[in-house]
Amino acid sequence: MGQNTVPNPNSAGAPIQPSSKGPAATPKLNSQDMEMGxxxxxxxxxxxxxxxxxxxxxxxxxxxxxxxxxxxxxxxxxxxxxxxxxxxxxxxxxxxxxxxxxxxxxxxxxxxxxxxxxxxxxxxxxxxxxxxxxxxxxxxxxxxxxQGYNTLHISTFSGNVLLVVLLLHQGIPVDVADSYGHTCLMWAAYKGFPQCVDLFLRWGASVHATDEQGFTALHWGLVKGSPLCILKLLEYGSDRFAKTGTGKTPAITAKDLNTVNAWHRALKECGYDEDGHVVTPWWPGSSFFLKDKRGFMNKSLFLLPVALLFTELMVLAHLPIFLSIPVALLIGFGFQWITNQILEYAPPDMRHLHKTVRILGPKKMTYH
The missing domain is CATH 1.25.40.20 (Ankyrin repeat-containing domain)
Known part of the structure; x- marks a missing residue:
């Protein structure tokens, strides 16, 4: 983040990071390097x-x-x-x-x-x-x-969450910037520390803050390509179409830095298509869902089991035993499919059931 090009120097959209020894120093891009010099x-x-x-x-x-x-x-x-x-x-x-x-x-x-x-x-x-x-x-x-780094910046470089929490409790402004305009949230996203990103966001860090070149934390998250960092930034309302001083959107930055897969995965998790637009569910009543996703999900996940239990009992009570059991199983799988479809569009923090082996099967448990 500063005056030297990062990981892919041939990419026109590559953001810039501060060197480890000042403006004229050779950039050190290894995530283990010390920004303290x-x-x-x-x-x-x-x-x-x-x-x-x-x-x-x-x-x-x-x-x-x-x-x-x-x-x-x-x-x-x-x-x-x-x-x-x-x-x-x-x-x-x-x-x-x-x-x-x-x-x-x-x-x-x-x-x-x-x-x-x-x-x-x-x-x-x-x-x-x-x-x-x-x-x-x-x-x-x-x-x-x-180099313009305070103690909070330096602590963020190593990703030590406990140390960052200690410093935030000293009253340090969470959006305090270094000499190049980089906030700690930008550094955490660039380094690929999802725990630190989550901490700064919970502490009120701005996802819309920009550095001297117009890069947001989302742009910097795409440099490292950590899916969880990108996901958290999107959850907290990062502008998916924000442009840098040279007109680079997050999508262009991801393409330039070969982190498109992580970008698309995070977009999908948050209910957006690959272009960053909100995905509209296909089922009837989806307009109500889009108005209040969380409220809709809470009501759906409460009512679906009740409806399933009532339907299963009615089938078992009114059909012959040899017919009621397979029909009841079929209805159960049908309700599971409906739940799975609804959870596809749920807010990311409500998808824990959706990611379990019971729902997805062991082969799909690959998101880290």
Whole structure:
């Protein structure tokens, strides 16, 4: 999502993603890559003072001795602005983080190549408890790094739902955008994290928000092609015909990025044809169904079993036994067929019965 082309560079409609090291960097398209850039890993450079190594391994006793010598304190920073708290946070050294905070460490100090805070370093590794500790002591989740990502964006990159929930409870606006206009919903859809997509939508994220190039979350969902992400976005009212700044609709984007199958499957699940138009049921009274699908389904699923039971009892009571049993079975299968037809047009969240082996048979249980 940013200034470099994504998965299919030959596709004219391919959206654009932010690079991992700034506007001029080579794009990194692997879903496992870190948008934070080359944050330091577990081992600091050999030339770093001992204080950094001590913070990394969480040796509180050694850190206390170092402070007692007055050679270092908790506010120490190296040439890149990195503090011991950064190292403790990224290595999930909870006790060390708490110790450094109590000793006066600057909790919102920016440092490193990405110019990020200890909170962002911890979030980049999905260190839930360390993130929570830093937040409790005043860490600001809205501070952005050199690439314009705040802590919620960084947490979304890894798809850690618990961490995202924790941050949303800090009052971060769910539609807060990065420097390119990408919301967390767009990132979750692009990464193919249906749980995060569902969470952001339930939290009130806008499906109509667009980035600098006019891409919506639905466009970004079609880059990865996750059927469940696309399905959720359609359920919450994403514009199926929204155009980007270059006139690309979701259908064109799906074609350019070879995710047409996922697009069509999601459309069908939500009651649309392959062109994105509402499918009109063929049975009599379908106009009432389209006015209120959920109400119609609730009434139908309540009344059909009653009608089936009444019909079966009447058949068994008035026909000879050798005739009533096959007729009753035939009527039962008929009612099942009717139910199956109705469920084809039901809202996606009401199709659980429709997806069971009892209704579909084991060979059709392939939708993931």
């Amino acid at each position: 080359n944050l330091p890993g577990g081992d600091p450079p050999p030339s770093e003072p001992d204080i950094m190594q001590i913070a990394r391994v969480g040796d509180i006793v050694a850190m206390e001795k170092l402070f007692e010598s007055s050679e270092f304190d908790a506010t120490y920073t190296d040439d890149e602005g990195i503090t011991p708290l950064h190292w403790a946070a990224i290595n999930n050294q909870y006790a060390m983080c708490k110790f450094l905070i109590e000793k006066g460490a600057d909790i919102n100090k920016k440092g490193g190549e990405s110019i990020a805070t200890p909170l962002q370093w911890a979030a980049q590794r999905s260190n839930y408890y360390t993130v929570n500790l830093l937040l409790q002591h005043g860490a600001d989740p809205l501070i952005t790094d050199a």
